[in-house]
Amino acid sequence: MVKTTDYESRAENQWCPGCPNFGILTALKQALVTLDKAPHEVCLVSGIGQAAKLPHYLKCSFFNGLHGRAIPAATGIKIANPDLVTIVTTGDGDCYGEGGNHFLHALRRNPDITVIVHNNRLYALTKGQASPTTPVGTRTRLQFSGVEAYPIQGLATAIVHNAPFVARGFAGEIDGLAKLIGQAIETRGFSLIEVIQPCITWGSHPVSWYRDRIELLPADYDRHDRDTALSLALTQGEQIPIGVLYEGALRPLFAQHYRTRVSEGPLAALPPIEQSKIEARLGRFKGE
Amino acid sequence: MLIAGAAGEGIQTIGDVVARTALAAGNAVFSTKEYESRIRGGHNSYWIRVREVPGNAPRQTADVLLALNDRAMERYVDVVQRDGLLIAETGEDPRTVTVPFRQIAVERFGAEIYANTIAAGALIATLGLKFVALAGTLAVTFATKGENIVATNIAAAQEGYELAKNRLLGRGFTTLPNRGKSHFLISAHEVIPLAAAYAGCRFISAYPMSPSTGIITALAKDEELGVFVEQAEDEIAAINMAIGASYAGARAMTATSGGGFALMAEGISLSGMTETPLVIVLAQRPGPATGLPTRTAQEDLLFAIHAGHGEFPKAVLAPADPQDAFVKTVRAFDLADRYQIPVILLTDQFLADSRFSYTSFPLPPPPTGDGFADAAAIREYHRYRLADDGISPRLYPGQSEHLVCVDSDEHDELGHISEELRRVRPAMVRKRLTKLDGLRNEICPPEGFHLSGAETIVIGWGSTRGGIREAVENLRATGTPIGAIHFTELWPLPEFSFPEGVCYITVEGNSTGQLARLLTSEYGIKIDGLISRTDGLPITAETVERGVDGQDH
Numbered sequence: 147m148v149k150t151t152d153y154e155s156r157a158e159n160q161w162c163p164g165c166p167n168f169g170i171l172t173a174l175k176q177a178l179v180t181l182d183k184a185p186h187e188v189c190l191v192s193g194i195g196q197a198a199k200l201p202h203y204l205k206c207s208f209f210n211g212l213h214g215r216a217i218p219a220a221t222g223i224k225i226a227n228p229d230l231v232t233i234v235t236t237g238d239g240d241c242y243g244e245g246g247n248h249f250l251h252a253l254r255r256n257p258d259i260t261v262i263v264h265n266n267r268l269y270a271l272t273k274g275q276a277s278p279t280t281p282v283g284t285r286t287r288l289q290f291s292g293v294e295a296y297p298i299q300g301l302a303t304a305i306v307h308n309a310p311f312v313a314r315g316f317a318g319e320i321d322g323l324a325k326l327i328g329q330a331i332e333t334r335g336f337s338l339i340e341v342i343q344p345c346i347t348w349g350s351h352p353v354s355w356y357r358d359r360i361e362l363l364p365a366d367y368d369r370h371d372r373d374t375a376l377s378l379a380l381t382q383g384e385q386i387p388i389g390v391l392y393e394g395a396l397r398p399l400f401a402q403h404y405r406t407r408v409s410e411g412p413l414a415a416l417p418p419i420e421q422s423k424i425e426a427r428l429g430r431f432k433g434e
Numbered sequence: 435m436l437i438a439g440a441a442g443e444g445i446q447t448i449g450d451v452v453a454r455t456a457l458a459a460g461n462a463v464f465s466t467k468e469y470e471s472r473i474r475g476g477h478n479s480y481w482i483r484v485r486e487v488p489g490n491a492p493r494q495t496a497d498v499l500l501a502l503n504d505r506a507m508e509r510y511v512d513v514v515q516r517d518g519l520l521i522a523e524t525g526e527d528p529r530t531v532t533v534p535f536r537q538i539a540v541e542r543f544g545a546e547i548y549a550n551t552i553a554a555g556a557l558i559a560t561l562g563l564k565f566v567a568l569a570g571t572l573a574v575t576f577a578t579k580g581e582n583i584v585a586t587n588i589a590a591a592q593e594g595y596e597l598a599k600n601r602l603l604g605r606g607f608t609t610l611p612n613r614g615k616s617h618f619l620i621s622a623h624e625v626i627p628l629a630a631a632y633a634g635c636r637f638i639s640a641y642p643m644s645p646s647t648g649i650i651t652a653l654a655k656d657e658e659l660g661v662f663v664e665q666a667e668d669e670i671a672a673i674n675m676a677i678g679a680s681y682a683g684a685r686a687m688t689a690t691s692g693g694g695f696a697l698m699a700e701g702i703s704l705s706g707m708t709e710t711p712l713v714i715v716l717a718q719r720p721g722p723a724t725g726l727p728t729r730t731a732q733e734d735l736l737f738a739i740h741a742g743h744g745e746f747p748k749a750v751l752a753p754a755d756p757q758d759a760f761v762k763t764v765r766a767f768d769l770a771d772r773y774q775i776p777v778i779l780l781t782d783q784f785l786a787d788s789r790f791s792y793t794s795f796p797l798p799p800p801p802t803g804d805g806f807a808d809a810a811a812i813r814e815y816h817r818y819r820l821a822d823d824g825i826s827p828r829l830y831p832g833q834s835e836h837l838v839c840v841d842s843d844e845h846d847e848l849g850h851i852s853e854e855l856r857r858v859r860p861a862m863v864r865k866r867l868t869k870l871d872g873l874r875n876e877i878c879p880p881e882g883f884h885l886s887g888a889e890t891i892v893i894g895w896g897s898t899r900g901g902i903r904e905a906v907e908n909l910r911a912t913g914t915p916i917g918a919i920h921f922t923e924l925w926p927l928p929e930f931s932f933p934e935g936v937c938y939i940t941v942e943g944n945s946t947g948q949l950a951r952l953l954t955s956e957y958g959i960k961i962d963g964l965i966s967r968t969d970g971l972p973i974t975a976e977t978v979e980r981g982v983d984g985q986d987h
Contacts (some may be wrong), residue, residue, distance in 0.1 A: 157850040177761070186835045190677070196843075202850050207831035209681055210841040210851075212704050215674040218639075218666070222678025222686070225662055226637060227832045230682065231788040248674075250750075401662065409658045413636040414683030414830055419660065421797065424632045428795050431620040431761065433457030 148182050150175055157202040166317035166343045166353060167196060170264060172205055173315075174233075176324035178206075181231075181331060189230040191220040193245065194270050197264035197343075199235035214244025219238055221257045221388035227412040229241060232260040239269050239275055242278040242298040249300070253307035257400040260337045261331045263300060264317070266345040274348035281382075284350065294385050298302065301379035304338045305372060308394035314359050316388050317344070318353050329390065335399055356386070363389035365398070370395075435482050435557065439459030440511045441473040444550035447533040447575070447825070448500070449480030449553045453619065455571040459563050460613035462488040462777030463742050466788040468971060471644070471727040477509055484561065488791040490755060491900030494976045502535075502549075502559050518794050519596065519605070521556050531560065531601045531747030539683055540795070548590040560602060560898070561610050583774055595934035618792045622759040622785035622897075626715060627652035629763035630687055631659040633712070633801055639664040639675040644727045645783040646689040646717035652666040669694035673701030673714070680710050681840060683806070683830030687768055692723065692734055694784070699741050704778045706746025708840040709818070709826070711770035711777075711805065713763075718782040718943075720970050729970025730783035732896060736952065738778045739925045745775065747870040749877070750897030750925035752780040756790050758922060769876070771805030773869050774828060781856065782943070784972040785897045809834030816847040820861055822902070824868035863921025870926055877928040880921040884910060884931060888917030890982065894941040895921040895949050898973040902941055914981070916982065927956045939985060941978055 153175045161167050193199035194213035201208030207230070211219045216234045224232045234241075241249055241263050252261070269275040274287035278298040285292050295420060304312045308371040311333040315323040323341065331339035342360070346355045367389070368374065373391035399405075409416055437452070439445050446467075448726070453465045464483040478539035481496070483489050487510075499514045500521040501507035514520060520530045523537070533556045535549035551572065558568045569588045575577075576584045586924045626649050633674035638661055640650040654663040663976040666672035673689045680686040690698060697715045698944055716738055720731035738750050749769050753759035759781065766777040807827030819826045826847075831838040839849030844859055846852040852859070885891065885904055899920050909916045919932075932938075938961045940950040945968045950961035965981030967973050 157848075160519075186832065186837055188437035189682070189831045199851070205837065207514060208840070209678065209708075209831075210679070210843065211674065211708070214705075215670065215701075218671040218674035219681075222637065222639065222680075223674035223831070225463075225664075225675075225680040226679040226682035226686075226828065230832050247667055248671055249859075251671065286481055302886045372935070401664075404662050407657060408662075412683055412830075412832065413662070413679070414806070414833070416660065418634055418800065419631055421632070421800075421821055423658065424628050424797065426620065427628050427914035428620070431465075431624065432620050433460075433617055433619060434456065 148179050148184050149345065150350055152185055153178065153205050155205040157332070157353055159203050161196060162347050164346055167200065167264060169260065169317040169320050170323065170341055170343060171200055172326055173320045173323035174262070175204060176320070177327035180324065181327055183420045187229070187231055187393050189223055189232050191223060191232060191234045192217045193236060193240040195237040195240045197235050198240055209299060215248065216240065217248040217261065218246055219250045220259045221252065221255065221400065224259055224416070225255050228258070228405070228410070229412060232259045234259060236261060236263055238263060238265045238267060240280040241276040242300055246278070246298070250303070253309055255360055255375055255400040256310070256335045256397060259340070260327070262327065263338070263340045264341045264343040266349060268345055268348055270348055271343050285402050285429050290299050294428040299380060301338070302376055303339050305379055306395070308395060309392070310335035310394050311389045311390065312379070312392040313339045314386070314388055315339050315341040316356065317341050318357050319360070319388065319423065322362070322388065327394070334396060347361055359384060359386045360388045361385045363387055369393040435500070436479055436496040437500045437557070438473050438477065438479040438506035440506070441454050441470060441472055441478050443502045444476050445480050445502065448550050448557070449482060451568070451575055452557050453482050455558055455563060455568045456482070456484045456561065457608065458571060458619060459567045460570070460615045461610060462615070462617050462791040463487065463619050464488065464490050464788070464790055466492045466784065466972065469728050470806045477506065477702070479510065485601065486609065487943060488617070488714045490790040491904045491973045492788070493664035494974050496816070498555055498557065498560050502553065518693045518978045519560055521553070522984050523562065523831060527850065531556065533597050535594065538589065538593055540706045542593060543590050547585065549792060551590040552594035552894065555591035558800050559595045559598035561700045563610055564612070564967040568595065586826055589859050605941065605970060611946045615793065618757050619789045621787060621789045622753060622756040622781055623648040623717070624652065625756045626763050627659070627921070629760040630767070631661055632797065634685045634804070635661055635687050635767060635769035635807055636675060636684040637662045637679040638688060639666045639672045640689045641666050641669045641672050641694055643694045643892050645719055645786040646715060648786060649689040649715055669697040670701065675700040676714055677701060677705055677708070677710050680712055681708070681830065681831065682801045685711070685771070686713065687713040689717065691717050691719050692721045695741065697733065698744070703742035703744055703746065704842050705776040706742055706748060707744070707842050708865070709774035710773055713766045713770050713779060713781045714775050717786055718780065720968065726970045730943065730972050731970065732782060732898070732970065735782065735895065735924065735944070735948040738780055739952070741778070743904070746866050747775050747873060748925065749775060749777040749873060751777065752786065752921070754899035754920065754922050756785070757792055757795065759785065762922065764798050764801060768801035773873050775869065780896055782897050790935060806830060806833065807845065809836055811973035812836060817849045818845060818847045818862065818865070820847060820865055823872050824865045832973045840867060874926040874928060875975045877923045877926060879930050884915065885919070886934060887915055888933070889915040890937045891917050891919055891933065892937065892939050892941050892951065892978060892982065893919045893921070893953070895924060898941055898943065901974045902978055903947070905977035905982070908975060909982060910977060914982070924952070927952070930957065932957065932959050937962045939965055939982065943967055943973055943975060
């Protein structure tokens with residue numbers, strides 16, 4: 147049995163003390179332990195930002211790549227080794243800003259990866275500028291007269307594209323978040339969890355402000371009702387619905403055709419191509 | 435010979451059919467194309483060189499011109515030799531063999547679409563090749579379209595053939611014998627996908643961009659090669675997917691051209707920092723920006739060598755021809771794996787679209803091993819363990835219980851972010867750059883050609899070798915003491931002693947002398963002149979001969 151201590155990383159944590167990111171880290175560990183996944187079976191993939199540092203704080207294989215490019219890297223990783231539980235830890239800037247195009251195309255491709263967006267609705271590492279999810283009108287350390295552009299609706303976008311699993315979590319609700327992450331990992335196909343992660347340094351509201359407003363979805367909520375899911379995803383009012391908003395109908399996984407034809411396992415395990423296959427193909431270029 | 439017309443007139447089909455027919459009749463064939471970036475209209479041309487022994491280099495003059503329309507005739511008539519032939523529907527020039535392709539197509543075969551095949555028949559007749567060879571090629575070309583289409587095309591070709599043959603009577607034009615030799619006719623971009631698969635490539639992600647698109651297309655078409663192919667949303671995704679796949683154990687590549695390569699620059703740096711092997715084909719076309727999308731150039735040499743921010747080792751290889759492209763592609767994967775670096779394969783539109791002849795096509799040995807360490811032999815795994823040669827043992831995630839942690843930030847031996855400036859940072863910088871020493875020792879020195887006694891040496895790189903060598907042979911035949919040095923591996927540059935006391939001229943498909951600047955900075959030699967071609971067309975023997983004549987030395 148895998149234990150929480152198996153995931154203890156010795157790397158020094160660089161997050162601000164008390165940051166809700168710690169809650170996401172704990173929930174992710176809990177989820178992996180509950181699923182009995184060993185560290186070497188897991189690959190965390192990230193870009194740049196505070197959320198993207200998470201892989202260092204959880205002992206498993208990880209690829210901490212470029213800003214905004216975690217999703218394409220994760221897509222390549224999952225193709226090369228489909229046995230890996232592949233999870234992207236990203237922020238609202240990394241995922242919807244720098245990497246927005248990749249997010250859209252992952253929704254088209256449906257790779258079997260889980261994307262956890264730590265949404266603090268601003269840029270923290272670069273010290274408080276607007277992010278693609280900052281509400282209109284918010285004054286920041288760069289948008290001095292207030293943000294003019296409308297926020298990206300990541301969850302709604304995923305629902306519109308029939309993503310297999312779309313959820314909103316809250317970093318202050320660790321047990322609930324761990325359950326959501328576990329369900330996301332077990333989903334066959336692309337799963338998205340946007341986590342409300344209030345920034346305690348640059349944010350405009352404390353954690354308690356969000357805690358007062360979150361509301362769990364009722365037990366009899368229909369996860370397949372796309373219209374309701376969309377309206378809940380877009381809710382910006384006094385109540386913020388938390389839970390699995392939507393489960394799209396199962397559809398073929400990315401690379402299914404290749405998997406069926408060539409290999410179900412890691413590409414590194416494939417035998418070398420026979421020389422005769424290449425010679426035969428070169429032979430087709432020969433004049434007779 | 436030269437086939438010229440507008441896009442959409444079927445030049446490609448005529449050219450392929452004529453080239454294959456000459457090949458099937460035992461000749462060595464070389465073909466090259468130039469075309470505009472459009473689907474219909476404009477000017478396209480297809481050059482075919484037929485010889486007894488391979489003449490794998492482009493020319494600027496032709497013995498026969500097949501002009502599919504009046505504008506094509508006007509534009510290209512000057513390249514035809516004085517004793518050459520023109521094939522056209524009409525014309526005043528005494529060299530013209532008139533064959534009204536369209537009229538015959540409509541009147542005899544009921545559709546203008548057969549005009550091409552009639553023209554191909556006429557062209558084959560001017561070469562004096564037997565019609566049966568053409569009929570054979572047509573049967574193969576149209577095999578998938580059914581017996582009727584094959585039969586009509588053969589009949590149409592025969593009509594053109596007989597008509598041209600009769601109108602040629604008394605002109606005494608070339609009659610090519612059947613030389614009975616069998617040649618491979620292949621382009622570099624037809625070779626690279628096969629060589630990649632042979633080298634163990636399992637993953638390619640790319641965004642379509644001329645002139646690189648043929649590579650990903652060939653791998654997608656031939657599923658039996660077992661390479662996973664993905665058309666990425668952009669070049670940034672393409673390179674990051676390939677790096678992800680390589681990290682997770684698959685030999686991976688991408689292919690692009692100038693603008694796409696520019697978008698990949700950050701990814702190349704990522705490959706260097708994370709020490710993830712990657713092969714990138716950079717098929718050059720003239721820039722800057724969108725430039726001339728369908729023409730050729732050698733403008734990205736220094737860009738390729740310097741691509742990516744920060745300092746890290748990489749290799750840049752530039753094959754001279756399709757056979758060399760096979761060798762270099764295999765080498766690219768091998769070097770990328772063993773040194774855990776990005777390797778750039780520099781080709782261009784000329785190499786992509788020109789077919790060369792070879793009497794044999796021997797395969798080089800495949801890369802040895804898979805580039806991964808034996809996980810069982812490692813007790814405690816550090817992805818970036820400091821090693822004397824800079825090369826740390828590489829495992830892929832999931833290969834064993836060892837964790838594989840990589841980071842684009844500066845990192846310690848375990849792969850964790852580090853801002854330890856006194857020990858970690860200097861050690862990691864040294865480790866990465868130390869790999870260059872071993873790499874440099876493996877790089878092939880340039881090839882010398884008629885160096886002894888040469889008073890002038892022309893230096894070229896990549897795809898221009900054929901034209902340069904032909905020029906050197908021609909100039910030597912008229913008494914000019916000239917030789918050539920040719921580079922096909924350009925970074926890191928190997929040890930090399932340049933002959934002293936000679937005049938050096940670089941021959942380059944760029945206007946600023948990028949190779950000259952590189953050689954001056956790396957070897958400290960003085961380059962006396964530059965022969966440059968920047969109109970988007972390939973460097974021919976004529977370019978070099980005229981250039982050598984025009985130099986002040």
